[in-house]
Amino acid sequence: MNKIGTIYWTDLKKIATNWAAAVVILGLVFLPSLYAWFNIKASWDPYSQTSGIAIAVANNDTGSAIRDKQINLGNEIVNSLKDNKKIGWTFVSEEEAIKGVQEGDYYASIVIPADFSAKIATIMTNNPQKAEIIYTVNEKINAISPKITAKGASGVIEEVNQNFIKTANGTIFRIFNEIGVELQNQLPTIEKLKALVFRLEGMFPEINQAVGRGLTDVERAAQIAAKVQQDLPLVAQLGKDGTDFSNRLGDFLTKSEDALISVSPTIKADLALLQQAAAAAEQLAVVLQENKPDPAVAKALIDQTIKRLTVAASVTDKLKQALTRLEDISDGTRLMPAINKLGQAQSRFQEQVATLTKIKNAIDKGEQPAAELVDHMHKLAAETNAIVGDILGRYDSEIQPSVLNAIEQAKKANQRVGAVLTDAVQKLPEVTRVVQDVAKAFATGKKELQTIQQNLPTYEAQLKALATKMRALDKEANLREIIDLLRHDAQKESEFFAEPVVLKENRLFPIPNYGSAMSPFFTTLSLWVGALLLVSLLTVEVHHPETSYRSYQIYFGRFFTFLTIALLQSLFVTLGDIYLLGTYVCNKLWFVLFGLVLSAVFMLIVYTLVSVFGNIGKALAIVLLVLQLAGSGGTFPIQVTPPFFQAIHPFLPFTYAISMMREAVGGILWHVVTRDLMMLAVYVGIFLLLGLALKKVINRASTGFIQKAKESKLIH
Structure with missing residues (x-):
């Protein structure tokens, strides 16, 4: 352990006593910070600087008319873009726009065709066509700019669509509002119509019966019309015969009138004979009353x-019948007294005959006729004589004039009948045509009724379906509620449907700018780059000829030197991020501490690779860096990268290093930090095992290879 410390303290003394080494070390401490700071600052807030991205706009729209109202949506788009300062909109001709995009003067161009408004106006026709805006982008200039320009172009389309939807919906809802008002006014009529539909639904059995009866009646009427057609010739013949009869009757009445005048004395003579017969009967009654004549x-x-x-x-009786017939054809009752008198006389004549027959029967029996019979006979004879005398007395003054008047009226009536019959005969051809037309109408009516009868089940089904839908509508929604819905504010509903959903952003762990959001990635990357710089400029071997060291002593002794410099790099980077750049960090202390942890882990990994494998280890560290740039999800979500990088993502140190730094920047979830620390601890264990177990073996095995490489004077 003392030798490990000796190596470490010796390195520190050499740095402190050798100004050149100190300068190099200071440079190594500071250089990773520059890498992080420049990248963070360069990406600080790129999306707020898009006004410098030039997009050419060419408006060729010639306008159109909707319901006699002139519109030019191209001009409206241009006016809207002039107020939009987020993109560098440049308004030029179509030729200049295309040329500018090709030569890189503009990142993209938007061309509004001449028929833009005209195609929008086709919404009022049966064949609506979608309008187009031609968007051209030069993807060669920059990888990100097409995304920004596409966003700007899509914003134009979105604004046009939103305005169109708002306007169209406004018109639609205004029409709905008018419909609602009209429905409100017509609600009583609608209710009556609905009641009528329900009533008709219930009446259909009766309608079926009525149509059936109507069909039967039409068939019967058609048969009658056919019969009439069949009998019309007979009617025509009867009309002719009636006309002939009327003519003959007229002649007869004329002759009768003449005959009556000529036989008037004869009639008077007949009446006189009747009076004589009555007188003779009266005399016989007197004889029978006063005398008792011989029975024989x-x-x-x-x-x-x-x-x-x-x-x-x-x-x-004959006179009475004749006068009665004349009375029937006359228009008065002037003959009725005479007719009544004749009736009385006739009945008395008959009664006298009956009475005399009884008297004769009594005489035949040898009996004396009863006095009552004889008296009754006398009374009847006297009454009859008086009645006939009265008729005879009034014949010239009343009866004969009345008879002549009746004959005259009969003649006039006959003339009228004759005229009617003549007219009827003349009109029979027209009547025949009418009857034929009626027969045809009945035939047509029969067909129509049969068609109606055949279609009635369909009509009934349709009406029942309509009634069912009406009942369902009543259950689902009241008509008054629908009317209230239609009468809502058209302007408000138009605005609602133009933007029915408003995004309410709930920002968890908010980060104010893009540079701060990228600081975990660039800070992590700079720490790995710092480790690479250290192993590139500083040696991992210990050159102390006077002292013999074991492999692990060299490994740890020199590692602590690298670790010290790496920690200083981390402090420079993290503190500079916070206080020099002003990067947003939610938990500043933990940001610095996590940076120190990452620097130590990265230094251990890179140092171990170089310590064990030499220059090959440097190459491995660079390869690992390259893989982590794409596979760690530091810039783009890992889900959008190719499958290979998604597969290696869980096994890369950057994955957990960047995650831990993001926790410090946005807000710490400690279970995430714990997971990241545990995974980094796994890497520490793996590379410590690699450095301690394999360093001596691999170094000894690669001595010849390294020596040979150095002889080339190209590799140190």
């Missing part, structure tokens, strides 16, 4: 009187 004579008189009365009754 009485019977002869009775038979003669019965014949006259029977004839009188028959004549009376």
Whole structure:
């Protein structure tokens, strides 16, 4: 142990007493700091300095019109970019933009085509087309600049999209608002319509029955129309026959009128005969009352009187029938008194016949006729005589004029009937056409009703589906709620849908700038570089000819010298990061202490490699450095690196060294620090074992190789 200390103190004395060595040592202590500080400062806040990245902008948009409103979105984009100072936007022509990007004057270019607004306007057509912005980038100039320019270009697209969405949504929600107002106004009508749909749904069985009945009725009506068509020739013939009959009836009535005038005396004579018959019956009754004639004579008189009365009754009936027919065709009741009188006379004639028959029967039996019968006979005869006398007395003044008037009215009625029949016959062809059209209409109606009947199940299913959807809508959302939703503030809803989600950033372990965030990586890297500088300029061998040392004594004795310088390097780097650069460090003390730990571990690793393997160890340390630059995840997340580096990532010292330094910068999670320290302790154990167990063996085995290499005067 004393020899280890002797080596260490001897090295310190030589440094202190040899100014040249002291200068070199001071340089070695200071150089790693420069490496860290320059890199940290260079990357301090690059994304706030992007205004110097020139991007050419060429606007060729010629504009367009939407609903008679002129728009030029290209100009709006240019005006927006002029207010954006984050990127060095330069507004030039398309030719200058392309040439500038090719020659490296601009990192990228954005060209707005002439049809940009026109394509945006196609949203109002059935064939909307997406507008394009042509983005050209020169990736040869710089590896990072394309990412920055792409971010700027995507920002332009995002702003255009957001403004478009906001405007489009504003229009849509304004229309929704108008629809909501209209729905509110039409709500009673909608409710009635909904009730009507539900009512129709319940009435469909009745509708089916009604259509079935209608189809049956149409079929029956079609049959009737066919029958009418079939009977129309007969109707035409009847019309002609009726016309002929009317003409003949007119002639007959004229002749009847003339005949009535000519036979009027005969009628009066008939009435006189009726009166005579009545008088004869009355005289017979008187004879039977006052005298008791011989039965044979009485019977002869009775038979003669019965014949006259029977004839009188028959004549009376015929006169009554004739007057009744005339009364029927006239438009008054002027003949009714005479008809009634004739009826009374007829009934009395008949009753007298019956009474005389009874009297005759009594005489035939040898009996005396009852006085009541004879008196009744006398009374009937007297009444009949009076009635017939009254008719005869009024014949010239009332009956004959009434009869003539009735005949005249019959003639007029016949003329009207004749005219109607003539007109009907003339119109029969038109009626035939109408009936034919009706028959066709019935046929068409039958087809339509059959079609309706066939389609009714479909209509019923559709109506039921509509009613079901209405009920489901009522369950899911009330129509009034939908109307309230549609009537919301269109401006606010447009702004919401333009940006429905706002990113609320919750920064855990916040680090204010990029340089501070990169300080764990560059500090760790500088400590490894410092270790490499030490083994490159200082020897790991001990040259004390006067003293003999064991291998482990040389290993530890010279290591402590390297360790001391490495710790000084770490102090310079970490304290300079904090106080010279102003790097943000959450836990400053631990940042310095962790730096000392890392410096000791790295120095042990590099020193052991060189101590054991000589110059080959230096090469191994450099190879390990190169692998750790890409495989430690210090710059990019390890997940974005190739599989090889992801595979070696857990086995590299930098992985845990950078992690531990990040804990000090952002905020310490002690379980993470503990894990990192344990992994670094594993490396310490491995390389201590390597240095103590293999140094002597490998040094002895490689002596010849090293000596031969030195003879080349190229390798020391």
